[in-house]
Amino acid sequence: MPTPSRETAERLDRADPLIALRERFSLPEGMVYLDGNSLGALSVGVPAAVQTAIVENWGRHLINVWTEDGWWDVPLRVGDRVGRLLGAQAGQTVVGDSTSVHLFNVLTAAARLRPDRRLLLVEEGGFPTNHYLAASVARILGLEVRRVPMPDMASTLRRLGERVAVVTAGAVDFRTGELWDVCAVTDAAHDVGTLVVWDLCHAVGALPLTLDADGVDFAVGCSYKFLSGGPGAPGFVYAARRHHGDIDQPLSGWHGHAEPFAMVPDYEPTPGIGRLRVGSPNILSMLALDAALDVFDDVEMTAVREKNVALGDFFIEAVDAHLAGCGFELVTPRRGDRRGSQVTLRHPEAEGIMRALNKQGIMGDVRPPGLLRFGFNSLYISYTDIFTVVEALRSCT
Ligand SMILES: Cc1ncc(COP(=O)(O)O)c(C=O)c1O
Ligand SMILES: Nc1c(O)cccc1C(=O)C[C@H](N)C(=O)O
Numbered sequence: 056m057p058t059p060s061r062e063t064a065e066r067l068d069r070a071d072p073l074i075a076l077r078e079r080f081s082l083p084e085g086m087v088y089l090d091g092n093s094l095g096a097l098s099v100g101v102p103a104a105v106q107t108a109i110v111e112n113w114g115r116h117l118i119n120v121w122t123e124d125g126w127w128d129v130p131l132r133v134g135d136r137v138g139r140l141l142g143a144q145a146g147q148t149v150v151g152d153s154t155s156v157h158l159f160n161v162l163t164a165a166a167r168l169r170p171d172r173r174l175l176l177v178e179e180g181g182f183p184t185n186h187y188l189a190a191s192v193a194r195i196l197g198l199e200v201r202r203v204p205m206p207d208m209a210s211t212l213r214r215l216g217e218r219v220a221v222v223t224a225g226a227v228d229f230r231t232g233e234l235w236d237v238c239a240v241t242d243a244a245h246d247v248g249t250l251v252v253w254d255l256c257h258a259v260g261a262l263p264l265t266l267d268a269d270g271v272d273f274a275v276g277c278s279y280k281f282l283s284g285g286p287g288a289p290g291f292v293y294a295a296r297r298h299h300g301d302i303d304q305p306l307s308g309w310h311g312h313a314e315p316f317a318m319v320p321d322y323e324p325t326p327g328i329g330r331l332r333v334g335s336p337n338i339l340s341m342l343a344l345d346a347a348l349d350v351f352d353d354v355e356m357t358a359v360r361e362k363n364v365a366l367g368d369f370f371i372e373a374v375d376a377h378l379a380g381c382g383f384e385l386v387t388p389r390r391g392d393r394r395g396s397q398v399t400l401r402h403p404e405a406e407g408i409m410r411a412l413n414k415q416g417i418m419g420d421v422r423p424p425g426l427l428r429f430g431f432n433s434l435y436i437s438y439t440d441i442f443t444v445v446e447a448l449r450s451c452t
Pocket of ligand 1: 153154155184225229254256257277
């Protein structure tokens with residue numbers, strides 16, 4: 056590979072089979088947006104879809120939108136669209152609440168499926184909400200939480216064996232971008248009869264997932280990052296079909312009832328994934344997500360993955376070539392197959408550097424301790440964008 060330069064970046068862009076997809080997103084002129092791992096860019100089809108939903112559906116059909124326009128089933132229909140990206144057969148994914156709410160629901164449901172076990176393992180360094188919720192679930196059910204570094208998760212499972220009810224972890228580390236082996240950790244858990252709950256916030260839409268094939272029990276995630284569902288877009292929850300009949304979730308709201316309009320006081324969950332619904336969903340936001348998902352009908356996840364690995368490689372090589380001696384430390388694995396769609400650099404002046412980048416129209420973000428995160432969404436990021444960032448990083452150190 057020659058030393059990365061603007062010319063090599065432009066050549067790579069000309070050869071990029073996905074470059075045209077950039078037109079499907081509305082990005083401010085002149086901005087380089089590398090924060091799509093936090094909030095994805097606006098998909099151009101979304102405003103019209105939401106406008107139609109408001110004016111044509113809600114405005115004209117009022118209460119009948121739930122039946123006439125099929126809105127009651129939108130959580131399941133859009134759930135299946137997300138499920139396709141998870142490697143899930145239809146009928147195992149539903150969208151509705153935030154990742155946090157879904158996580159609370161399935162962590163509790165999973166632990167209830169292992170009533171004689173007292174331990175809940177949580178990935179050390181995982182997203183804070185996951186720790187907070189695991190602690191709450193543990194208080195409610197009388198469990199003990201253990202924080203385990205991901206590299207030790209499989210061996211810890213072997214050591215603690217049948218004491219572990221549930222293990223929960225993110226497939227991609229939100230700080231470092233490190234990608235974990237979903238299949239291997241799931242197998243290690245199942246070897247000792249433990250159930251797994253994966254957090255796919257930083258993985259869905261960024262890489263091909265194979266939840267059914269990997270035998271995953273439960274998974275949750277958000278849709279506002281690589282899926283571009285919009286701020287506060289509904290999260291999703293996946294539950295393998297084999298568990299549906301036994302799921303006893305704590306948030307047993309009426310949308311998950313077998314006969315919601317029977318208006319009876321006793322809860323009877325609907326068969327299937329619908330039981331993981333809770334209350335009235337934020338349907339307008341869900342329809343924004345529905346429109347944002349259209350782009351995934353026209354692209355293979357293998358091509359998305361191939362490009363974000365190549366973008367990451369290009370970034371890392373450019374950092375090596377142009378930022379040596381500037382105080383940056385790469386904290387993301389160098390190997391493309393060991394990282395998600397984000398590269399993180401540590402620097403003692405991270406906050407000031409990000410402020411300087413922002414002034415030049417470059418968006419990334421900073422997470423403690425001193426980590427500059429750059430997300431590479433294959434659908435709208437170019438090699439030229441990446442070279443622009445590396446040049447800007449050089450200018451502000
Ligand atoms: C890995 C991870 N899990 C959970 C969350 C929380 O999601 P939510 O705010 O949708 O509950 C986030 C992001 O906010 C996240 O990055
Ligand atoms: N969900 C967010 C929000 O509601 C406001 C601001 C940022 C977020 C994020 O998604 C943060 C993100 N999960 C992270 O990886 O840090």
